[in-house]
Amino acid sequence: MTRSLLAGVCGLALLVVPAASAFAQTQTPAAQPAPAADQPAADPGTNAANAADDDKQAPVPFEGGQLTITQKEQYGEKVLAYDGRQLASNYDVFFDKIVEVGGVKVALFAVGDGGNQCGPATVIVWKPEGGTIQSTKVEQDECGAPPTAVSDSAIYFVPYLLPGEEKPALQWSPTDGLTISGNLTYMPEPGTDWKDIDPEKYQNIIDAFHNEAVYRQAETLLGKDMTDMATSLLVGGGTEKTASGAFYATGCVPHDCGGNDGFMAVDPAKHKLYFARRGDDGQPKGWPALATWPANIKAALDKAQGAAN
Helix, strand or coil: CCCCCCECCCCCCCCCECCECCCCCCCCHHHCCCCCCECCCCCCCCCCCECCCCCCCCCEEECCEEEEEEECCCCCCEEEEECCEEEEEECEEEEEEEEEECCEEEEEEEEECCCCCCCCEEEEEECCCCCCCEEEEECCECCECCCEEECCCCEEECCCCCCCCEEEEEEEECCCEEEEEEEEECECECCCCHHHCCHHHCCCHHHHHHEHHHHHHHHHHHHHHHHHHHHCCCCCCCCEECCCCCEEEEEECCCCCCCCEEEEEEECCCCEEEEEEECCCCCEEEECCHHHCCHHHHHHHHHHHHHHC
């Protein structure tokens, strides 16, 4: 079964899942808030708060025992445990909330490496009736898992999609465990054209792919390299403009800035796109070829790369 996700990076994402209300993932990963922690946990069913000192997190009462997060060394990994039994560990471990799914209480934790643009994985903790404490870790790639969307019967994980990507949407329940609920494909907003482009609204230049005219030209230029190109722009901010009205931005792959950097420029007036990516050899590859770029766009690339160094 295949379902389509109508999504731009910063546009509307919608997943239709039977008997559940799914989370619409509309932000780039960096824009999504991290789960809160480091203050005493609120009543079950609410989010824990996050303190700036990031030193201690209060024990969380759960199903007759306690869920704890401890850290033996100042810069070492944190350990999630239930009554002393280790469930997970990593450098970032935060209590999220306690929910009820299918009549079973479930505790959710965020566990990850930390760092730019990489969200945490989700650790699900529950205790089956008459059984012992159970846990499972949900992660979709090296940058963690999508945020959770909780219904009465299941927890849904709707992935963040980059241009050209296709990923499964996952769901978890106490009875069925982790299963695939559908297949999602990135799609731009139908009917959008060059006149609809507004860089002032873009948190990241990847948001421009939400425009159908931009997406189709990028698809033609980049082909199978489109997702890799978008990934090389993930760690980035807003856009800059040239005197001619074209806009551009540079970025890099999470945890590989300086080793895999990207550049994208959009000229709405001339209906043109320009992409470049620089690898470990320091030499950028262009789409179209750099020798064909107009002087103002090439100057923007040189400026962007100089600022990144």
